Amino acid sequence: MPRKIKVLIIDDSAIVRQALSEVLRSDPLIEVMEPAGDPFVGAERIEKEKPDVITLDVEMPRMDGLTFLRKRMTQHPIPVVMCSSLTEMGAETTIRVLEYGAGNIITKPKLGGSLLKNRRSSSATA
Numbered sequence: 177m178p179r180k181i182k183v184l185i186i187d188d189s190a191i192v193r194q195a196l197s198e199v200l201r202s203d204p205l206i207e208v209m210e211p212a213g214d215p216f217v218g219a220e221r222i223e224k225e226k227p228d229v230i231t232l233d234v235e236m237p238r239m240d241g242l243t244f245l246r247k248r249m250t251q252h253p254i255p256v257v258m259c260s261s262l263t264e265m266g267a268e269t270t271i272r273v274l275e276y277g278a279g280n281i282i283t284k285p286k287l288g289g290s291l292l293k294n295r296r297s298s299s300a301t302a
Contacts, residue, residue, distance in 0.1 A: 180207040184227035186218035186244075187211065187259065188236040192284065196231060196259065215244035222254065231282075234260035234269060242272060249277035260284055 183206055185196050193211040200206045209225055212218035214236050222230065234241040245256060258273045259282045270281060 178205065180205055181229060182207050182209055182225070182227045184209045184218060184221055184225070184230045185211040186213075186215060186230055186236075186241070187233040188213055189233070192233070192259075215239040215241065218244070219248075222248075222252075227254070229255045229257065231257045231259045232278075233284075234258065234273070242269070242276065245273065245276045245278060253277065255279050257282060 183200055185193050185200075185208065187193050187196070190213075193213070197208045197211060200208045209221060209227055212221050215232075216238055218230065218232075221227070232241045232245060241258065241260065245258070248254060248256070256278045257280045258278045260269070261284045273281060
C-alpha cells in the first residue's frame with residue numbers, strides 16, 4: 177500500500193475542521209492529522225509532524241491565513257490548499273493567495289450554505 181498523504185487542517189471553525197476531516201478521511205490514501213484552530217498551533221504541528229499538505233483558512237484570530245501563507249512559503253514551502261469563503265473566482269483575496277504560493281483553492285459555502293446547515297442539524301440530533 178502506498179504511503180498516506182498527511183494533511184493538516186488549519187481553521188478556526190470547529191465545524192469546518194470536523195467537516196473537512198470527515199471528507200478527507202473518506203479517502204484511504206489520506207491521513208488527517210490533529211487539526212489546528214489557528215496558525216500558531218498549526219506552525220507547531222508542521223514543525224513536529226511534517227504534513228505533506230495543509231488546508232488553510234483566510235480569516236482567523238491571532239494571525240490571518242494570508243500572512244501565515246506568505247511567511248510559510250518564504251521560510252519553509254509546503255503545498256497549501258486555501259479553504260475560505262473569501263476565495264471566490266476573481267476576488268482580490270484569491271489573486272493574493274495564488275501569488276503567495278497556494279497550490280489550490282476551495283471556496284467554503286457561506287455561513288448559510290447547505291453544508292454547514294446539514295452539519296449543524298446532524299450534530300444537534302446526535
